[in-house]
Amino acid sequence: MQVLKFGGSSLANAICFSKVANIIHDCQKNSSVSTVVSAPQGITNSLVALIENLDSNGDQVKTLMTNIQQHFQQILEETFTNFSAINKNSTLDEFNQLIEKLDQLVQGTKLLEHCPTSTQAQILSTGEKFSVILLKAFLNSLDLNVQTIDPVNFLTTDDKSVEPIADLDKSKSRFLQAYSSPANVSLMPGFFGVKPSGEMTTLGRNGSDYSAAILAVCIEAKSCVIWTDVNGVYNADPRLVQDAQLIKKMSYHEAMELSYFGAKVLHPKTISPLSLHQIPCYIKNTHEPSQPGTLISNESSEGDTVKxxxxxxxxxxxxxxxxxxxxxxxxxxxxxxxxxxxxxxxxxxxxxxxxxxxxxxxxxxxxxxxxxxxxxxxxxxxxxxxxxxxxxxxxxxxxxxxxxxxxxxxxxxxxxxxxxxxxxxxxxxxxxxxxxxxxxxxxxxxxxxxxxxxxxxxxxxKKPTIDAFVIGCGTVGKELIAQIQKQQQWLSDKNIALNLVAIANSKHLLLNKNGINLSGNWQNLLTESKETFSLDKLNQFVSESHLNNPVIIDCTSNEDIAMQYDAFLTNGFHVVTANKKANTASFDYYHKLRAAADLKQRRFLYETNVGAGLPVIDNLQGLLRAGDELVQFEGILSGSLSYIFGELHKGLSLSQATLKAKDLGYTEPNPAEDLSGMDVARKVLVIAREAGLQLELSDIELEPVVPQELAEITDASEFLQKLPDYDSTFQLQIEKAEKNNQVLRYIAQIENQKCRVNIQAVDSNHPLYSVADGENALALNTRYYQPRPFVIRGYGAGASVTAAGLFGDLLRTLSWDQEH
CATH class of the missing domain: 3.30.2130.10 (VC0802-like)
Known part of the structure; x- marks a missing residue:
């Protein structure tokens, strides 16, 4: 003997009733089947509303009664329309008797101006009784003889309990008296029973599941199958967790603990009698009956520590x-x-x-x-x-x-x-x-x-997740997005989930909590988006999407964005940036960012502020953490100027070399920003501040490559148009250096707690003599590294190395170490 129980979602409409009938038909081929049914979905709530409004005006009650009757009739009409084998006349006769009984109970309550608990139970059980009537009609159409079991005849509760708890011994004894030889197929409405006094009562939340468990004990069933609208019990609520996993096996104890603390599929009262009598319980999906479901028994899945x-x-x-x-x-x-x-x-x-x-x-x-x-x-x-x-x-x-x-x-x-x-x-x-x-x-x-x-x-x-927000879709931003797309397989192999959930430019903001499709037309989608970038918009998106490791990657050089970093960190975002404006703003703001990161336990990462993809900041911080101290620094910190100055000694003029570097994507959109030297000044200030020097940008002794009036031109076209006027003057410096077997280099220095950035002529004995073609080179003289310095050298120009540096910082925001 097997007990099957079908919930309200499994009996929501005529199609669902048909599926249930077919499941019962298949199961009865192997063993006798007793089926317990709930009310069709939504009916019990309507009946509760009816009881709550019995003391209101007659029109309200009449409306509720009409709605309930129409709900039933809609299911019946669907049934008679789509399933011609159903005996319409006998089904309607039983249904009309059920509605007449409901009306009598309501009218009697109105006359008494009081609704006893036993009457409430009779009203509330109307839905379950309807399910029995209609399901019986479906089973009869499949040539099955069906016996109806009435819980009033046996299912007795214990009056001593706060919640209705079945007296299993008494219920089993009464069942055997009333149903000494159950039929091969039987139907029972769930959700109600009787008190010891004989008054009808409901069984509380998940009452029909509990009814099924009690019936399984009374008939000594081999198993009890709870049919619902999910494939079984999951290791987390699948409505909250997209990757929730089905539990194939779990013990009675685990099931009771899980249901007690909120699992909607189960209720502790259901599991308890099954556990006491060692009756296995299956949780299966009415709409996918071939799925194995979850088995609840004495056994639990091997190897699972946390279920x-x-x-x-x-x-x-x-x-x-x-x-x-x-x-x-x-x-x-x-x-x-x-x-x-x-x-x-x-x-x-x-x-x-x-x-x-x-x-x-x-x-x-x-x-x-x-x-x-x-x-x-x-x-x-x-x-x-x-x-x-x-x-x-x-x-x-x-x-x-x-x-x-x-x-x-x-x-x-x-x-x-x-x-x-x-x-x-x-x-x-x-x-x-x-x-x-x-x-x-x-x-x-x-x-x-x-x-x-x-x-x-x-x-x-055990899969760390990064939710990335890319701000800026220029050369570096596009390259970073391309690298994120390219590295998805590598990330998957490393069991890392990196979802690019937002892309923003100066006019538009594209959001997708499940990750933007980078192989699609994201650029067109961004252009079409009506959203614009704001911190409030991002906060709302993070909250609604339940993102827990959001990372803002700033690929711009925008000062307004940089001055929002403290707000980003305070609101729970990690910040990864190639934008030097934040770290070279006031010294107070520099410390404010670090305080915000520490307070909120967020990462503020800016490796690309100095050497693009070169590990400058990381190495310097490592030396300082080890107790070292920066004594002197000298380096070429601009990949664009490294390339330009290298081309000067190949015969190109300053304007020609600059234009060539721009065409290769080495310079800023406006090369004046490179030739002003301010970019290098910002980089050396970052190094100085990392080393503990409390300097402002105005403290840097700066010699621009071009005259100040050229350096201050904000329009790129105008700058490139006027730059050739300076070629002849600059050519004199080149010729002078070459005459002395020297080359010009744009060098940043830190010495005696002061910073200087200027053009220097160096000979072949100088360590920066051979640095050209877009390379960066840094020589760190420290207490540990002297007289020979700690040298870092490599390419520091181009979007690809900068994007690679940002990608590396992005991975450092992983919220926990992976287990090996």
């Missing part, structure tokens, strides 16, 4: 505390006795070791009642200030890890709390049972989605 993470929302925490609690015998007993007498269920308990405070969680809608009964119970203690005012924290949630084998694995709690920390979630309280089968944390309800997502990533996928 699942659940979340229970709309929770309130009650705190009872005060100096009078210390050593006061029976305080906990009084607290929970008062709560029990008020019929309030306690979800979780946490108590301080000093007995100074007892905290416990209750459903949010029961918090006011809990507070009222405790204030009454402890009114003398509160009056005499032995207790502090009893407080309630509302809008909370409980996040719980569940797994039978967690006690065999060290560090599970540490990983759990680390994940919550990475999601930037504050833990309000924690609880763990002695079996170590579950670990719970209370958090703010609004952070539930983020907490569940990050915990799932940490404990199940």
């Amino acid at each position: 699942a993470i659940s979340n229970l929302s709309n929770v309130a925490m009650i705190n009872v505390s005060g100096p009078g609690m210390k050593g006061m015998v029976g305080m906990a007993s009084r607290v929970f006795s008062a709560i029990s007498l008020a019929d309030i269920s306690v979800i979780m308990i946490s108590q301080s070791s000093a007995e100074y405070c007892i905290s416990f969680c209750v459903p949010g809608n029961e918090s006011d009642a809990a507070l009222e009964c405790l204030n009454e119970e402890f009114k003398l203690e509160l009056k005499n200030e032995l207790l502090e005012p009893i407080s309630v924290k509302r809008n909370l949630a409980v996040i719980t890890l569940v797994g039978d084998r967690m006690q065999q694995q060290k560090g599970i709690a540490a990983k759990f709390f680390k994940a919550l920390s990475q999601a930037r979630v504050n833990i309000i309280a924690i609880a763990q049972d002695s079996s170590e089968r579950s670990i719970s944390a209370v958090i703010r309800d609004q952070r539930t989605d983020d907490a569940v997502k990050i915990c799932h990533q940490n404990l199940f996928l």
Whole structure:
């Protein structure tokens, strides 16, 4: 014998009823089948609304009755239209009797001006009874003889429990008396039974699932199958976690813990009788019956340490505390006795070791009642200030890890709390049972989605995620986007998820929480987007999309963007930048950025500020962390000027060399920015500040390559037009240097805590003599590295190396170390 149970979503319309009938037809070929059904989806809520409005005016009740009847009739009409084999006349006769009975109950209640609980149960069970009538008609059309089982004849509850709990022994005895030889196919409406007095009662939340479990015990079923609209139990709520994984096997204990802390597919009351009588339970999908589903039994999947993470929302925490609690015998007993007498269920308990405070969680809608009964119970203690005012924290949630084998694995709690920390979630309280089968944390309800997502990533996928926001679609920005696309397979092989969720330019903002398709027409989509870039827009997007590792990559040289970095960091973004404007703004702002990054535990990374793709900042920081100290610095810090000055000694004029460098993409869009020397000045200032010098940009002694009036031209075309006028003057410097067997180089220096940037003529003995063709070279004289300096040399011009440097910094924002 097998018990099948079908929920409301499995009986939502005529097509669903047909699917259910076919499943039953297939199952009965192998064994006898008893089926328990819920009301069609939405019906029970309508019946609850009807009861709640019975004391209102007649028109309201009439409208509700009409809506309920029309809902039923719509399903019947679909059935008669699409399934001609259904016996229409007998089905309608039974349906009309059901509606007539419902109307009699409603009218009787109106006359009495009171609705007893037994009458409420009869009204609320109308949906389940309808499902039996229609499903029986479907099964008869398949030539199956169906017996109807009435729960009133056997399913007896225990009056001693706060919630309706079945008396299994009495129910089984009564069942055997009423149904000594069940038919091969039988149907039973779920959700209701009777009290010991014989009055009809409902079984509470998931009552039909509970009915199925009770029936399985009564008929000593070989298994109980709960048919629903999902493929089984997942290791996280699939509505919150896109990559939630199906659990193939789980133990009764795991299932009860998981359902107790919020899993919607199950309820502890359902699992308990099955566990006591060792009846396996399957959770399967009505709409995909071939899927294996989840098996709940004594066995659990091998190797799984943590089975699942659940979340229970709309929770309130009650705190009872005060100096009078210390050593006061029976305080906990009084607290929970008062709560029990008020019929309030306690979800979780946490108590301080000093007995100074007892905290416990209750459903949010029961918090006011809990507070009222405790204030009454402890009114003398509160009056005499032995207790502090009893407080309630509302809008909370409980996040719980569940797994039978967690006690065999060290560090599970540490990983759990680390994940919550990475999601930037504050833990309000924690609880763990002695079996170590579950670990719970209370958090703010609004952070539930983020907490569940990050915990799932940490404990199940072990796949770190980066949510990238690229600002700037110029030469470097486009190259970075191309590299992100190109490296997707490499990232996948390294088990890293890098999603480019936003691209912005000066006029448009393109957003996609699932990642922008970089192989598609993202440039056209960006141009067509009506969104514009703003921090508020990004914050809203991050919140709504539940992104937990957002990274802004600034590929611009825009000062307005740079001056928002502190706001980005404060709002939880990592910042990766090639833009030097932030690090070379005021020294106060320089420190403000680092303070914001430290406070919010965000990364502020700017390796490309100095040497494009060369590891300058990282190496310098490494030396300083090791206790080294910068004594002197000398270097060529501009790849564009390195290339230009190299071409000068190949016979090109300054204007020709500059134009060639621009065409190759080595310079800024306006080469005046390169030839002004300001870019190099900013770079050397970054190095100086990293080394601990408190300098401003105005402190740099700067000699531009061209006269100041040329350097200040903001229009690129105008600059390139006027630059040849300076060629002859500059040619004199070139000829003078070559006459002395020297070459010109644009060199930055730090010495005696001062910075200088200028044109120097150097001979072949100078270490920067051979640096040309776009190379950067840096010589760091430190306490450890002297008289021979620490030298870093390589190409520092071009979008590809800069984008590669940004990509490297981007990977350094990974929120945790991968396990090996």
